Amino acid sequence: MVWKTTIQHLLRRAAPALRPDPALAKEMRARLEAAAAQRLGRALSIRHVAAGSCNGCELELRATQTLIYDLTQYGLSFVASPRHADILLVTGVSTRNMAQALREARAAMPDPALVVAVGDCAVDGGVFKGSPVVLGGTKALVPVDLVIAGCPPNPAEIIAGLVTLVEAHDTKMPPKPKILPGMA
Structure with missing residues:
Protein backbone atom coordinates (compact mmCIF):
# COMPACT_ATOMS: atom_id res chain seq x y z
CA MET A 1 0.00 0.00 0.00
CA VAL A 2 2.71 2.50 0.96
CA TRP A 3 4.86 1.50 -2.01
CA LYS A 4 1.97 1.92 -4.42
CA THR A 5 1.32 5.45 -3.17
CA THR A 6 5.03 6.30 -3.23
CA ILE A 7 5.40 5.14 -6.83
CA GLN A 8 2.31 7.11 -7.87
CA HIS A 9 3.80 10.26 -6.36
CA LEU A 10 7.15 9.68 -8.02
CA LEU A 11 5.61 9.12 -11.45
CA ARG A 12 3.25 12.08 -11.23
CA ARG A 13 4.58 15.29 -12.71
CA ALA A 14 5.24 18.06 -10.24
CA ALA A 15 2.85 20.97 -10.41
CA PRO A 16 4.44 24.18 -11.63
CA ALA A 17 5.44 26.54 -8.85
CA LEU A 18 3.00 29.36 -8.21
CA ARG A 19 4.53 32.70 -9.01
CA PRO A 20 3.01 35.85 -7.56
CA ASP A 21 2.06 38.52 -10.04
CA PRO A 22 4.95 41.07 -10.10
CA ALA A 23 2.55 44.02 -10.44
CA LEU A 24 0.50 42.82 -7.46
CA ALA A 25 3.66 42.27 -5.41
CA LYS A 26 4.88 45.79 -6.23
CA GLU A 27 1.53 47.30 -5.25
CA MET A 28 1.37 45.33 -1.97
CA ARG A 29 4.95 46.34 -1.13
CA ALA A 30 4.15 50.03 -1.67
CA ARG A 31 0.96 49.80 0.41
CA LEU A 32 2.69 48.04 3.29
CA GLU A 33 5.71 50.34 3.27
CA ALA A 34 3.42 53.38 3.45
CA ALA A 35 1.37 51.89 6.29
CA ALA A 36 4.46 50.76 8.21
CA ALA A 37 6.18 54.11 7.78
CA GLN A 38 3.10 55.94 9.04
CA ARG A 39 2.65 53.50 11.91
CA LEU A 40 6.22 53.18 13.17
CA GLY A 41 8.55 54.95 10.82
CA ARG A 42 10.26 51.61 10.10
CA ALA A 43 9.67 48.06 8.91
CA LEU A 44 7.42 45.74 10.89
CA SER A 45 8.65 42.72 12.85
CA ILE A 46 6.82 39.43 13.37
CA ARG A 47 7.18 36.99 16.27
CA HIS A 48 5.92 33.53 15.38
CA VAL A 49 4.60 31.18 18.07
CA ALA A 50 3.65 27.60 17.23
CA ALA A 51 1.07 26.88 19.90
CA GLY A 52 0.73 23.18 19.05
CA SER A 53 0.57 22.40 15.37
CA CYS A 54 1.25 19.76 12.72
CA ASN A 55 3.84 22.11 11.10
CA GLY A 56 1.83 22.53 7.89
CA CYS A 57 1.36 26.25 8.54
CA GLU A 58 5.01 26.61 9.55
CA LEU A 59 6.06 25.20 6.17
CA GLU A 60 3.93 27.81 4.42
CA LEU A 61 5.36 30.54 6.67
CA ARG A 62 8.87 29.49 5.71
CA ALA A 63 7.81 29.60 2.06
CA THR A 64 6.98 33.30 2.53
CA GLN A 65 10.70 33.86 3.06
CA THR A 66 11.86 32.16 -0.13
CA LEU A 67 12.88 33.92 -3.31
CA ILE A 68 9.46 33.33 -4.83
CA TYR A 69 7.46 35.28 -2.21
CA ASP A 70 10.19 37.16 -0.28
CA LEU A 71 8.33 38.54 2.72
CA THR A 72 11.14 41.00 3.40
CA GLN A 73 10.34 42.92 0.22
CA TYR A 74 7.17 44.07 1.97
CA GLY A 75 9.05 45.36 4.99
CA LEU A 76 8.12 42.37 7.17
CA SER A 77 10.63 40.15 8.92
CA PHE A 78 10.66 37.54 11.66
CA VAL A 79 12.40 38.27 14.95
CA ALA A 80 13.44 35.95 17.76
CA SER A 81 12.08 37.98 20.66
CA PRO A 82 8.54 39.21 21.29
CA ARG A 83 10.08 42.38 22.77
CA HIS A 84 11.16 43.38 19.26
CA ALA A 85 7.93 42.38 17.51
CA ASP A 86 4.96 44.39 16.29
CA ILE A 87 2.91 41.38 15.15
CA LEU A 88 2.37 38.10 17.02
CA LEU A 89 1.67 35.37 14.48
CA VAL A 90 0.20 32.20 16.00
CA THR A 91 -0.12 28.81 14.30
CA GLY A 92 -1.58 25.61 15.66
CA VAL A 93 -4.21 24.85 18.25
CA SER A 94 -3.90 26.49 21.62
CA THR A 95 -2.92 23.60 23.86
CA ARG A 96 -2.82 23.62 27.63
CA ASN A 97 0.97 23.24 27.56
CA MET A 98 1.43 26.34 25.38
CA ALA A 99 -1.18 28.59 27.01
CA GLN A 100 1.20 30.32 29.41
CA ALA A 101 3.94 30.72 26.79
CA LEU A 102 1.49 32.33 24.35
CA ARG A 103 0.15 34.73 26.96
CA GLU A 104 3.69 35.65 28.04
CA ALA A 105 4.76 36.26 24.45
CA ARG A 106 1.84 38.67 23.96
CA ALA A 107 2.49 40.38 27.30
CA ALA A 108 6.16 40.92 26.39
CA MET A 109 5.29 42.76 23.19
CA PRO A 110 5.26 46.56 23.22
CA ASP A 111 1.90 48.16 22.50
CA PRO A 112 0.37 48.61 20.04
CA ALA A 113 0.74 44.99 19.00
CA LEU A 114 -1.32 43.00 16.52
CA VAL A 115 -2.18 39.30 16.82
CA VAL A 116 -2.72 37.09 13.78
CA ALA A 117 -4.11 33.53 13.87
CA GLY A 125 -9.01 24.38 16.97
CA GLY A 126 -9.50 22.86 13.51
CA VAL A 127 -9.79 19.09 13.41
CA PHE A 128 -8.57 18.91 17.02
CA LYS A 129 -11.62 20.70 18.49
CA GLY A 130 -13.03 18.91 21.49
CA SER A 131 -9.78 17.31 22.58
CA PRO A 132 -9.20 17.63 26.34
CA VAL A 133 -5.74 19.17 25.79
CA VAL A 134 -6.95 21.75 23.27
CA LEU A 135 -8.29 25.04 24.61
CA GLY A 136 -9.54 26.11 21.19
CA GLY A 137 -8.25 28.75 18.84
CA THR A 138 -5.91 31.61 19.62
CA LYS A 139 -8.78 33.86 20.69
CA ALA A 140 -9.31 31.62 23.72
CA LEU A 141 -6.03 32.96 25.12
CA VAL A 142 -5.33 36.36 23.57
CA PRO A 143 -7.39 38.87 21.54
CA VAL A 144 -6.99 38.28 17.79
CA ASP A 145 -6.87 41.09 15.21
CA LEU A 146 -6.78 38.95 12.05
CA VAL A 147 -7.68 35.40 11.09
CA ILE A 148 -6.09 33.78 8.03
CA ALA A 149 -8.03 30.55 7.51
CA GLY A 150 -6.88 27.54 5.54
CA CYS A 151 -5.30 24.19 6.17
CA PRO A 152 -2.70 25.48 5.58
CA PRO A 153 -3.12 28.88 3.92
CA ASN A 154 -0.71 29.45 1.05
CA PRO A 155 2.09 32.04 1.30
CA ALA A 156 0.31 34.54 -0.95
CA GLU A 157 -2.76 34.47 1.33
CA ILE A 158 -0.57 34.97 4.40
CA ILE A 159 1.22 37.97 2.88
CA ALA A 160 -2.03 39.50 1.59
CA GLY A 161 -3.58 39.09 5.05
CA LEU A 162 -0.64 40.78 6.76
CA VAL A 163 -0.75 43.71 4.34
CA THR A 164 -4.49 44.10 4.88
CA LEU A 165 -4.05 43.92 8.66
CA VAL A 166 -1.44 46.65 8.77
CA GLU A 167 -3.51 48.90 6.52
CA ALA A 168 -6.70 48.31 8.52
CA HIS A 169 -5.02 49.17 11.81
CA ASP A 170 -3.01 52.02 10.37
CA THR A 171 -5.53 54.68 11.40
CA LYS A 172 -5.79 53.31 14.96
CA MET A 173 -2.07 53.58 15.66
CA PRO A 174 -0.70 56.63 17.44
CA PRO A 175 1.02 59.08 15.12
CA LYS A 176 4.75 58.99 14.76
CA PRO A 177 6.39 61.52 17.13
CA LYS A 178 7.35 64.71 15.34
CA ILE A 179 10.82 66.10 15.75
CA LEU A 180 10.84 69.85 16.16
CA PRO A 181 13.59 71.91 14.56
CA GLY A 182 16.66 72.05 16.76
CA MET A 183 15.83 68.76 18.53
CA ALA A 184 17.35 66.41 15.95
Whole structure:
Protein backbone atom coordinates (compact mmCIF):
# COMPACT_ATOMS: atom_id res chain seq x y z
CA MET A 1 0.00 0.00 0.00
CA VAL A 2 2.71 2.50 0.96
CA TRP A 3 4.86 1.50 -2.01
CA LYS A 4 1.97 1.92 -4.42
CA THR A 5 1.32 5.45 -3.17
CA THR A 6 5.03 6.30 -3.23
CA ILE A 7 5.40 5.14 -6.83
CA GLN A 8 2.31 7.11 -7.87
CA HIS A 9 3.80 10.26 -6.36
CA LEU A 10 7.15 9.68 -8.02
CA LEU A 11 5.61 9.12 -11.45
CA ARG A 12 3.25 12.08 -11.23
CA ARG A 13 4.58 15.29 -12.71
CA ALA A 14 5.24 18.06 -10.24
CA ALA A 15 2.85 20.97 -10.41
CA PRO A 16 4.44 24.18 -11.63
CA ALA A 17 5.44 26.54 -8.85
CA LEU A 18 3.00 29.36 -8.21
CA ARG A 19 4.53 32.70 -9.01
CA PRO A 20 3.01 35.85 -7.56
CA ASP A 21 2.06 38.52 -10.04
CA PRO A 22 4.95 41.07 -10.10
CA ALA A 23 2.55 44.02 -10.44
CA LEU A 24 0.50 42.82 -7.46
CA ALA A 25 3.66 42.27 -5.41
CA LYS A 26 4.88 45.79 -6.23
CA GLU A 27 1.53 47.30 -5.25
CA MET A 28 1.37 45.33 -1.97
CA ARG A 29 4.95 46.34 -1.13
CA ALA A 30 4.15 50.03 -1.67
CA ARG A 31 0.96 49.80 0.41
CA LEU A 32 2.69 48.04 3.29
CA GLU A 33 5.71 50.34 3.27
CA ALA A 34 3.42 53.38 3.45
CA ALA A 35 1.37 51.89 6.29
CA ALA A 36 4.46 50.76 8.21
CA ALA A 37 6.18 54.11 7.78
CA GLN A 38 3.10 55.94 9.04
CA ARG A 39 2.65 53.50 11.91
CA LEU A 40 6.22 53.18 13.17
CA GLY A 41 8.55 54.95 10.82
CA ARG A 42 10.26 51.61 10.10
CA ALA A 43 9.67 48.06 8.91
CA LEU A 44 7.42 45.74 10.89
CA SER A 45 8.65 42.72 12.85
CA ILE A 46 6.82 39.43 13.37
CA ARG A 47 7.18 36.99 16.27
CA HIS A 48 5.92 33.53 15.38
CA VAL A 49 4.60 31.18 18.07
CA ALA A 50 3.65 27.60 17.23
CA ALA A 51 1.07 26.88 19.90
CA GLY A 52 0.73 23.18 19.05
CA SER A 53 0.57 22.40 15.37
CA CYS A 54 1.25 19.76 12.72
CA ASN A 55 3.84 22.11 11.10
CA GLY A 56 1.83 22.53 7.89
CA CYS A 57 1.36 26.25 8.54
CA GLU A 58 5.01 26.61 9.55
CA LEU A 59 6.06 25.20 6.17
CA GLU A 60 3.93 27.81 4.42
CA LEU A 61 5.36 30.54 6.67
CA ARG A 62 8.87 29.49 5.71
CA ALA A 63 7.81 29.60 2.06
CA THR A 64 6.98 33.30 2.53
CA GLN A 65 10.70 33.86 3.06
CA THR A 66 11.86 32.16 -0.13
CA LEU A 67 12.88 33.92 -3.31
CA ILE A 68 9.46 33.33 -4.83
CA TYR A 69 7.46 35.28 -2.21
CA ASP A 70 10.19 37.16 -0.28
CA LEU A 71 8.33 38.54 2.72
CA THR A 72 11.14 41.00 3.40
CA GLN A 73 10.34 42.92 0.22
CA TYR A 74 7.17 44.07 1.97
CA GLY A 75 9.05 45.36 4.99
CA LEU A 76 8.12 42.37 7.17
CA SER A 77 10.63 40.15 8.92
CA PHE A 78 10.66 37.54 11.66
CA VAL A 79 12.40 38.27 14.95
CA ALA A 80 13.44 35.95 17.76
CA SER A 81 12.08 37.98 20.66
CA PRO A 82 8.54 39.21 21.29
CA ARG A 83 10.08 42.38 22.77
CA HIS A 84 11.16 43.38 19.26
CA ALA A 85 7.93 42.38 17.51
CA ASP A 86 4.96 44.39 16.29
CA ILE A 87 2.91 41.38 15.15
CA LEU A 88 2.37 38.10 17.02
CA LEU A 89 1.67 35.37 14.48
CA VAL A 90 0.20 32.20 16.00
CA THR A 91 -0.12 28.81 14.30
CA GLY A 92 -1.58 25.61 15.66
CA VAL A 93 -4.21 24.85 18.25
CA SER A 94 -3.90 26.49 21.62
CA THR A 95 -2.92 23.60 23.86
CA ARG A 96 -2.82 23.62 27.63
CA ASN A 97 0.97 23.24 27.56
CA MET A 98 1.43 26.34 25.38
CA ALA A 99 -1.18 28.59 27.01
CA GLN A 100 1.20 30.32 29.41
CA ALA A 101 3.94 30.72 26.79
CA LEU A 102 1.49 32.33 24.35
CA ARG A 103 0.15 34.73 26.96
CA GLU A 104 3.69 35.65 28.04
CA ALA A 105 4.76 36.26 24.45
CA ARG A 106 1.84 38.67 23.96
CA ALA A 107 2.49 40.38 27.30
CA ALA A 108 6.16 40.92 26.39
CA MET A 109 5.29 42.76 23.19
CA PRO A 110 5.26 46.56 23.22
CA ASP A 111 1.90 48.16 22.50
CA PRO A 112 0.37 48.61 20.04
CA ALA A 113 0.74 44.99 19.00
CA LEU A 114 -1.32 43.00 16.52
CA VAL A 115 -2.18 39.30 16.82
CA VAL A 116 -2.72 37.09 13.78
CA ALA A 117 -4.11 33.53 13.87
CA VAL A 118 -2.88 31.56 10.84
CA GLY A 119 -4.50 28.28 9.82
CA ASP A 120 -7.73 26.56 10.77
CA CYS A 121 -6.26 25.18 13.98
CA ALA A 122 -5.30 28.65 15.24
CA VAL A 123 -8.70 29.99 14.23
CA ASP A 124 -10.91 27.59 16.20
CA GLY A 125 -9.01 24.38 16.97
CA GLY A 126 -9.50 22.86 13.51
CA VAL A 127 -9.79 19.09 13.41
CA PHE A 128 -8.57 18.91 17.02
CA LYS A 129 -11.62 20.70 18.49
CA GLY A 130 -13.03 18.91 21.49
CA SER A 131 -9.78 17.31 22.58
CA PRO A 132 -9.20 17.63 26.34
CA VAL A 133 -5.74 19.17 25.79
CA VAL A 134 -6.95 21.75 23.27
CA LEU A 135 -8.29 25.04 24.61
CA GLY A 136 -9.54 26.11 21.19
CA GLY A 137 -8.25 28.75 18.84
CA THR A 138 -5.91 31.61 19.62
CA LYS A 139 -8.78 33.86 20.69
CA ALA A 140 -9.31 31.62 23.72
CA LEU A 141 -6.03 32.96 25.12
CA VAL A 142 -5.33 36.36 23.57
CA PRO A 143 -7.39 38.87 21.54
CA VAL A 144 -6.99 38.28 17.79
CA ASP A 145 -6.87 41.09 15.21
CA LEU A 146 -6.78 38.95 12.05
CA VAL A 147 -7.68 35.40 11.09
CA ILE A 148 -6.09 33.78 8.03
CA ALA A 149 -8.03 30.55 7.51
CA GLY A 150 -6.88 27.54 5.54
CA CYS A 151 -5.30 24.19 6.17
CA PRO A 152 -2.70 25.48 5.58
CA PRO A 153 -3.12 28.88 3.92
CA ASN A 154 -0.71 29.45 1.05
CA PRO A 155 2.09 32.04 1.30
CA ALA A 156 0.31 34.54 -0.95
CA GLU A 157 -2.76 34.47 1.33
CA ILE A 158 -0.57 34.97 4.40
CA ILE A 159 1.22 37.97 2.88
CA ALA A 160 -2.03 39.50 1.59
CA GLY A 161 -3.58 39.09 5.05
CA LEU A 162 -0.64 40.78 6.76
CA VAL A 163 -0.75 43.71 4.34
CA THR A 164 -4.49 44.10 4.88
CA LEU A 165 -4.05 43.92 8.66
CA VAL A 166 -1.44 46.65 8.77
CA GLU A 167 -3.51 48.90 6.52
CA ALA A 168 -6.70 48.31 8.52
CA HIS A 169 -5.02 49.17 11.81
CA ASP A 170 -3.01 52.02 10.37
CA THR A 171 -5.53 54.68 11.40
CA LYS A 172 -5.79 53.31 14.96
CA MET A 173 -2.07 53.58 15.66
CA PRO A 174 -0.70 56.63 17.44
CA PRO A 175 1.02 59.08 15.12
CA LYS A 176 4.75 58.99 14.76
CA PRO A 177 6.39 61.52 17.13
CA LYS A 178 7.35 64.71 15.34
CA ILE A 179 10.82 66.10 15.75
CA LEU A 180 10.84 69.85 16.16
CA PRO A 181 13.59 71.91 14.56
CA GLY A 182 16.66 72.05 16.76
CA MET A 183 15.83 68.76 18.53
CA ALA A 184 17.35 66.41 15.95
